Amino acid sequence: MTTTTLDGLVEALGDAVLTDADACEAYRHDWAREPGAGTPLAVVRARSAADVQEALRWATAHGVPVVPRGAGTGLSGGSSAVDGGLVVSLEQMRGIEIDVETRVAVVEPGALNIAVKAAAAEHGLWYPPDPSSYEICSIGGNVATNAGGLCCVKYGVTTDYVLGLDVVLADGTLITLGGKRIKDVAGLSLLKLFVGSEGTLGIVTRAVLRLIPAQPPRATLVASFPTVTAAARAVVAVGRTLRPSMLELMDAASINAVEDHKPMGLDRSAGALLIAQSDAPAAAAAEEVAVIEAACRAAGADDVFCTDDPEEGEMFIAARRLAFPAIEARGSLLLEDVGVPVPLLPELVEGVAAIAAELAVEIPVVAHAGDGNTHPIIVFDPADPAGAARAQQAFEQIMTLALGLGGTITGEHGVGRTKKGALPAQLGADVMALSRKIKDALDPQGILNPGAVL
Template sequence: MTNIDDLVASLPEGVVVTEPDAMEKYRFDWSRDQSAGTPLAVVRAEDAGQVQTAVRWAAEHGIGIVPRGAGSGLSGGSSAVDGCLVVSLERMRAVQIDPASQVAVAEPGAFNADVKRAAAEHDLWYPPDPSSFEICSIGGNVATNAGGLCCVKYGVTTDYVLGLDVVLADGTLVELGGKRIKDVAGLPLLKLFVGSEGTLGIVTRVILRLVPRQGARSTLVASFATVRQAADAVVAIRAVLRPSMLELMDRATVNAVEDYKPMGLDRTAGALLIAQSDAPAAARSAEMAAMESACAGQGAEVFVTDDPDEGELFVQARRSGFPALERRGSLLLEDVGAPVPLLPDLLDAIAEIAERHGVEIPVVAHAGDGNTHPNIVYDATDPDSERRARLAFDHVMSAAIALGGTITGEHGVGRAKRAALPEQLGPDVMALNRRVKDALDPQGILNPGAAL
């Protein structure tokens, strides 16, 4: 076993953790992949210099590094591998707001909610809005190019990243971008690191673009007899406008939420759509009318409210989908997407796969983006149940690819979906990805086994 005494000695007391019990919580992300390994040690870095020290030590000894934020990822991207060095950014949580430049400067361990709260003190807003925004870190959001409920109108993480500080595989710290709104000097390296899942470098500081605080919102909730009708309504809505939120929950998810936290949702509905408009008053009224008409055209019962608290209750119901489904059994977490006009076909394909393999696949979706989260429920104590679930998991990704879609819209490839990546990208693009990886990480020590 590699002697880590020199690493321990080079960092302040308490930064390096080697006790098995203390390292246990650093083995898994929220996907709870049971194949996760046991790290050699965990470095709970407090600043970029300590990250550099850890990376240089790992590079010298040829040891893999698994970067980690809050551990809320859903694709195994921060699951440990045997003998690795986990570099945790959880202690790096500072957030500063520059209201004149309308940016936030955040350390990677800061929660998405921390940035939102700090921005709100200056009547500013950070739009990327994962369902886990209260517990997910900005560094993890950058690593996976996270999206969320607002991205149908406001975009995803990369649309707000103006600058990054990144520690490379040899320990070099580079500063990319800045507080500038426009900057085309040199190759667009900044965007290369967003969504790279810790395979090209470790982010130690992020500069995020902010926008004025979101205005008043109206909320629409539509109840459909079938998922297909809800998806057809989404296509009709997106053909004419871009609401600030357009989310779907199928019957299984609605009932799981009602069992978990009763909110008075319609248990009999085949699917619910939860939509919002935050346009100025006159335009908002027109948008709501257009969405109501599209939903009614698919036979939906429609409820509309301008009350912000009432609207937020429905949004919270949507956010509760994942924790509610966790209570149904073990989950394999999908994140597949397709072009919006093909969303109905993707949802039909998921239903057919569930029936074929005899598994339950509840679906929630950022429907306005064509991004679905089919969650495959199985009994981890039953080998046949797990076998059928894993077949369904693979076939859902293949179905998305066949529709010109993707195996991951926002959660990242991680370790869970790595085997399916060549099917989507093809050999030439896979080779190009590998060339970039090899150029920046020739030893292959950064997040080994993840993403590529």
């Protein structure tokens, strides 16, 4: 492909098109740093839906692959560039409008999650989905992966808040799905099909997001358990009684990784730690925490600390959030996102520990325990090829383990390119074939994010 073939594109889009080597290099990878990433022909930094339409019309006419990209914080290589393709970056489309009376945010895909939360908060409203990366990830990426987070255990995931989408299809057609209606069952659920499609069916250029009233301050509980099994028993018991607004787990390896990195006062001898919050209104939060405490003690918690001081509670959440940087400081990472039915958490965490021991790889685990969604974080030294190979083996084995427990290879990060190999084992041949039929119907040339997911 020569630069001549770009002429029509540059004509249409002007300086939104970057072709210099530095730009092309800068847009090759997302946070997964997936090694198969290619080098794009050009980067289109779209300023509007019309720009996205131009780019896709051009790509369709020339049969050029297109990789959509939000903030580039994806953890599965969903935005790895493709050799000779376009990267269509939505990072400049950051508009946010809050419709206070209708309680929705109308958002461009490049807007950061934190910016939507902030804009809503100005009106006493709240956009719940909260990936750990909420300060740096974009709504477009959240929609593309159907992102989760910490509060999902009570408030659900991204798809539960998407009321409407504008989507540019492979041929450049712009469609509008849904709108400012809370309930709408007119026609097939195309809206929900695009959520989580990881840029393989179209490019989102606008989202209508449901907001809810800001929630009361949270009360917090931290409990340490002798074993992950005991902690999981507490998670099951809590879930039968009430809906905490957060229910996170750290295993012994992740507790110690945090304490090695920065002493936070966590109990290094614990087999597992649960961090729970309640945002029930008024005095009910403290009452819910008391119920959670009783469930933890009944399940064998050694030690339980409760506080209704939001700032004190935030310190423990900070320790939980510190797990990722703390573990990152130990080497290169392969980040898992496997999920299982909640009662099978102990089998999963024990299985991960067995894989870690067998392959001599360090694999701390943090988990959105209330949802059964876990992040085993595989640490390796990239300068040690044998170790890196064992890390990759562990990555595959953990996904196989999760599937054997009736689980999923990805609870919230998406399949992208790093987990693509394991997808057929989860879905089976018939569902893969059905998925391909839908992909082919929407993107007959296969130009949208080729190599991702399917």
